[in-house]
Amino acid sequence: MSMFIRKLKHSMLIGLMKTLSGLAPAASYMAFAGSGSSRQLCDHIMRSGAKRVLVVTDAALRELGVVDQATAALTEAGIEVAVYDGVLPNPSFTHVSEGVAMLKQAGSEVVLAIGGGSSIDAGKVIAAAATNADNPQDWIGHGKIKADALPIYAIPTTAGTGSEATMGAVISNPQSGEKSVIAGATLLPSACAIDSDVMLGLPASITAATGMDALTHAIEAYIGIWDSGTRTENARAAISLIFEHLETACSDGTNRSARDAMAMAAYYAGMAINQVNVGNVHAIAHQLGGKYGIPHGLANALVLPHVLEFCREDAQPKLAELATLIGVGEPGASQEQLAYSFIGAVKDLRTAVHIPDKSDQIKAQDYDYLTDLAVAEGGTYPVPRLLDRDSTIAILTSITA
Ligand SMILES: [Fe+2]
Numbered sequence: 001m002s003m004f005i006r007k008l009k010h011s012m013l014i015g016l017m018k019t020l021s022g023l024a025p026a027a028s029y030m031a032f033a034g035s036g037s038s039r040q041l042c043d044h045i046m047r048s049g050a051k052r053v054l055v056v057t058d059a060a061l062r063e064l065g066v067v068d069q070a071t072a073a074l075t076e077a078g079i080e081v082a083v084y085d086g087v088l089p090n091p092s093f094t095h096v097s098e099g100v101a102m103l104k105q106a107g108s109e110v111v112l113a114i115g116g117g118s119s120i121d122a123g124k125v126i127a128a129a130a131t132n133a134d135n136p137q138d139w140i141g142h143g144k145i146k147a148d149a150l151p152i153y154a155i156p157t158t159a160g161t162g163s164e165a166t167m168g169a170v171i172s173n174p175q176s177g178e179k180s181v182i183a184g185a186t187l188l189p190s191a192c193a194i195d196s197d198v199m200l201g202l203p204a205s206i207t208a209a210t211g212m213d214a215l216t217h218a219i220e221a222y223i224g225i226w227d228s229g230t231r232t233e234n235a236r237a238a239i240s241l242i243f244e245h246l247e248t249a250c251s252d253g254t255n256r257s258a259r260d261a262m263a264m265a266a267y268y269a270g271m272a273i274n275q276v277n278v279g280n281v282h283a284i285a286h287q288l289g290g291k292y293g294i295p296h297g298l299a300n301a302l303v304l305p306h307v308l309e310f311c312r313e314d315a316q317p318k319l320a321e322l323a324t325l326i327g328v329g330e331p332g333a334s335q336e337q338l339a340y341s342f343i344g345a346v347k348d349l350r351t352a353v354h355i356p357d358k359s360d361q362i363k364a365q366d367y368d369y370l371t372d373l374a375v376a377e378g379g380t381y382p383v384p385r386l387l388d389r390d391s392t393i394a395i396l397t398s399i400t401a
Helices: 003-023 037-047 059-064 066-076 093-106 117-129 204-223 231-251 256-276 280-292 296-310 316-326 335-352 364-378 389-398
Strands: 031-033 052-056 080-084 110-115 152-156 168-172 179-183 191-194
Touching: 031 037, 031 256, 037 066, 037 110, 037 152, 037 191, 052 066, 052 093, 052 117, 059 066, 066 080, 066 110, 080 093, 093 117, 093 168, 110 117, 117 152, 117 168, 152 256, 179 280, 191 256, 204 231, 204 256, 204 280, 204 296, 204 316, 204 335, 231 256, 231 316, 231 335, 280 296, 280 364, 280 389, 296 335, 296 389, 316 335, 364 389
Parallel strands: 031 191, 052 080, 052 110, 110 152, 152 191
Antiparallel strands: 168 179
């Protein structure tokens, strides 16, 4: 298909998405924030009248005691808490099935997801599968979940995915490893806790990778061609906070103000993508996660500067604004120079938090497969420039060790 036809189809798709989103009810966000807010969220769940709660998490967090700390208020109040702790990175439909089986056995009325994006995404789809008889694999795409999900609550333990603020979930096919997005208004958590208490022990490498994921969300929402809601303010707040605090959160993990700032940044970035979606960085990174299991934040960090260079001309005014926002670039610099300065700052931040610029997991023989999927996925996002095969292969080549 020629690029002209692809651009035409893309602009029609984005126009349709704008129209449909304008008809949908406004998203309702609710967050408890700051030290101790996990407890406040649990009090909120108690006040909702729920008597049985399914916690969805991973085994490592449970062993660390994070889950018990967070749910102490629930158990003390006599609420029955069942725990599904089988979630692994890049959760699959198998995890969803296991969680649903436990939920039904326990008779849980709400889902409380505690963890990174994997646990929150799995928790969302488990909550929807509890009230819908059809196969969750049939929900891939947008708006295919028929009945409302059980109420979903979230306590993110990483400052990255922003899943606590989105109506999307990424679930993998356990056979192919292919990652799929399921989206629907019913998957937006009813409330969440942005509580840095549960993030203080996060290792630097995970802090760095998840922080770069949040940065990617904010930048992709900002440079996308779909202007909606408060995405501009949310994205700018997130980008400022990340450039100011990510390095400290990595070098001094117990620095509470840096952790608080990163937790809020991830939440703001999540709100931004919930209004306008992500872009080409995610379109490529999802394939790297699906094929090689490269952690999502790391995959985004590898790809981000290259995609910004790819779309620099088309997104130049916005990239220049971001340079001004974070205070890089010479006084009197042209828009083009400022855009390059911002891309340079992204690379510098990546280096400062010790994330490599290449991966030896990526194999040249997979470029065609990865490119087909990335180009197709990128065409569904409100990107400033559509990916093409040659440019995508060039990006993959650049990040292959
Ligand atoms: Fe992401």
